[in-house]
Amino acid sequence: MYGTGILRGMGVTIKHLIDSFVDDLSFLGQRYYSDDALNVRQGTKGRGVFTVQYPEEKLPVPERFRFIPFLLYDEHEDGSRTDRCTSCGICAKVCPPQCIWIERSSDPDTGRPIPEPTRFFIDIDICMNCGYCAEYCPFDAIKMDHDYELASYDRTEAHIFDKDRLDKPVEYYASICPTDYASEEQARAEEEAKKAARKAAAAEKKRIAAEKKASLS
Numbered sequence: 001m002y003g004t005g006i007l008r009g010m011g012v013t014i015k016h017l018i019d020s021f022v023d024d025l026s027f028l029g030q031r032y033y034s035d036d037a038l039n040v041r042q043g044t045k046g047r048g049v050f051t052v053q054y055p056e057e058k059l060p061v062p063e064r065f066r067f068i069p070f071l072l073y074d075e076h077e078d079g080s081r082t083d084r085c086t087s088c089g090i091c092a093k094v095c096p097p098q099c100i101w102i103e104r105s106s107d108p109d110t111g112r113p114i115p116e117p118t119r120f121f122i123d124i125d126i127c128m129n130c131g132y133c134a135e136y137c138p139f140d141a142i143k144m145d146h147d148y149e150l151a152s153y154d155r156t157e158a159h160i161f162d163k164d165r166l167d168k169p170v171e172y173y174a175s176i177c178p179t180d181y182a183s184e185e186q187a188r189a190e191e192e193a194k195k196a197a198r199k200a201a202a203a204e205k206k207r208i209a210a211e212k213k214a215s216l217s
Contacts, residue, residue: 019048063177066131066144068124071166072173083167084141086115091133091142099126100133120163124150140184146176 052059069091073081087104101121105114133142145168152158174181 016048021048023047061146061148063179065146066129066134067148068127068129068145068150068161069122069131069133069142069166070145070168071120071163072141072143072170073167075169075171081169083116084139085117085120086139086141087113087117087120088115088138090136090138094132094136096130096132097126097128099123117163120166122161122166123159124161125155125159140188143173143177 072084074084075081087102089102089104092098092100092102099122101119102117103119105116105118106112107114129144131144134144150159170181
């Protein structure tokens, strides 16, 4: 109130400015950029206002940083894998710029749909990185990636990601989003435990009913 907030903000700016000069003085007579990751002038570990020497230096992205979506699959001990995506189409429906296209698989004999996608496309030039597809997916099958260096000279095919380019193992998601992955797995385990408890309770109820019926007869 009465300008104290402005003064505090200016104080933070002045502190960063002074810290920048102090950090520069500590590198007096040294190279601007050193091969030692812990000895980088004006680097991400420096004090005050710093400049990132991209691409030699890169700021670590937050865990919930979101860029292009990708699809998850579970790997099994026998080497096989299972897609989490069931081609339900919810992600394509909620996508604001409509950049997702899905083709559902079908049984070649009966023609009945199979809950897995045959083809899955995302136009990364249209994608607005909103994360709605990952938020609304009921099977945790689509997540937001951290890879933002996707520029190329081909805008016709290179920026249309198909299923082969979108598929990534669950372990990759666990490596870039460990906190979210742990919470999701905990919720999944709790839900499985509830289902098992309900199944056991139903089986016990059925057994008691059978015993009671047998005793009456």
